[in-house]
Amino acid sequence: MNTRLTLSTIILALGTVAAMLPGKENDSVMLNERQVLQEMLLDANYFSVDELAHLLISGDPSIQLIDIRPAADFKEPIRGAINVPFDSIFTDNFAYLFDQGVMKNILYSDDDHTAAQLWMITTQLGYQNNYLLKGGLTEWKSSILDPKYPESTAPKEAFDLYQRRAAASQYFTGARALPPTDLFKPLSPIKRKKKKKVEGGCS
Amino acid sequence: MGPIIPINDISTELNYLIAFLIGIGFGFALEQAGFSSSRKLAGMFYGYDTVVLKVFFTAAITAMLGLVFLNHFRMIDLSIVYVNEYYIESAIIGGVIMGVGFIVGGFCPGTGICAAAIGKLDAMAFLGGSLLGILLFGETYSLWEGIYMKSYLGGIKLSEVIGISDGLLVLAIIGAAVLMFWVGEWAEKRFQRPDITKDI
Amino acid sequence: MRSTILTLGIIMVAFFALLIIVTSGVEKSSFKHSAQEMHRLATTTDYVILPSELAKMPEYRLIDLRKPKAFIIAHKDGALNIPVSNILDDEFKMLFASAVPKVFLAHDPIHAHETWMLLSQLGYQNLLVMELLEED
């Protein structure tokens, strides 16, 4: 048998096998279930409302608040938040927002429900720098914007916390509060370092 | 998990060393195939020597099959691998100009470099000409910029355009290649020119 | 020529063998759904139930996701304690795969929703979340 026939037979056989392989998306940078579970258990992936208030007051430039409520419900967001409705995260191609290496995205919705779902999706896709606001907007409103005075029997820490929250409330709702638009930052799509498309070609 | 270098952020120096080693393999394969001879290359278009067809398609199919299988076994992430960007006009116009250049000059840049390495003077002339051609394009770039950038379709794949799976497209290409190999060997007998083939 | 083919063949087989060895160490994911499918599932499925609805269900299995210590102090009758960190253990696979509705008690809503997402993505069905306050 000459080389051409041998080669033809081999490549036709391999090609037939290749044609029968199921076409599936490759997911090498995605996390598997154990890695996702590890991320879930990591406290560092969650922000409490008090931590968020502290970051906002200190003017941390690296945080990006993402409000994932439907666009129709996007009223009175936490200051500086941008609206990315959960329903449209794939249709409107917001991937560049979630998949980047510079800003810390803090996701929130009314409560933990949809925010946790979105966080799971981004985490599983291997996107980094996405964090979850514990308790969502409800918790933010009740604890930071409208803190309750602790009962007189409460421990001293509760009073300290109330002091801080009252100050934060003053900061976010008081007369000195800046109009929310002032903190809107221009978004530049930043490619994540790890999954960077290779530049190639011969041109 | 591949591609190894972009995923693992390997240093530039090592990247260049690997580029150099891959280049050695590339040059070795081209020279061994006989691509360092312009008359052997041109034989493709007159039927007396179809080595270009055989090597080109065997190489493309080997790499295609390899990528499909590596992707299947999750050894390579094809979404990172560079897919040539498609600009309809510039790809066709550029291809046509290169086609004329091929039949006139008898080399393409890769084979020209390879032939120059073993001392072919016409290959060196060809490479000099290529540099001139690139300079010419650079100097007249403003004239072509419109058409050069027109109809950008991104890095799309043929399989996406036709709407079939990668594997099926590879099988179709293999079918076509097997046929072409057969025609090529037939042509080599039909248009045989012992005087030339002996010479090169 | 035959020897060249043989040599090349050996080199290629060795090359692929090396690739297989290098990549065999990588843990494979066993997710059944892609991110897009999970997004669709999450937006279309209402898996949160109220205690009143639970009472109407003929059969269900309560699963408490808290740490064992908190579970020992107080827990609902009939609840099974599976801390979130153990959710992927092999011993619970049979339970999740069974047709009985599995109800996660959401003392911590974030972890309950995340657990629901994780297990749903692995292809398990009949998963529910019941939101509770810590006092209940």
Add this chain to the structure above:
Amino acid sequence: MSHHNYITGTTKYMNPYVAGILLGTVLLLSFYLTGRGLGASGAMKSVVVSAVDVVAQDHAGTSGFYSKYIADGKNPLNSWLVFQVLGVLVGGFLSGALAGRLTWKTEHSPNITSRKRIMLAIAGGVLFGFGSQFGRGCTSGAALSGMATLSLAGFVTMMAIFGTAFLFAYFFRKNWI
């Protein structure tokens, strides 16, 4: 004898199919290691760009074509393809030396003179260089690597190059046959 193989004593090239598999394996290795295919014209462009940068820096900085390769003071010669092409030179030389094909010669049909062949090679080079920039890659970068990744651009460029060469082959037959 200009063709003398120091190993086997013959002038035979490798079996084209075996050479093709070898080339394909190198290409696959390149994809596996670096995520990109092979190329040649890109390195030549780096040479041209750096030459222009040395001779006429202001011109290079303002031109739409050159400026993107020398932006932020980067050296166009410091690129992946340049090192790869240096490798091609070494690899070609090694193979030629092993097979005994190292000679200074100009290959041409007996119907034309060496001088004419050189002129034609330069003309072909100019066309190929120009076309490779227009088409974003040459036969190796656009056609071969492009086809391996099943990219549409690769197939279109390959068809255009070989189709045109076949069409024009008749007019240039004297140079080759």
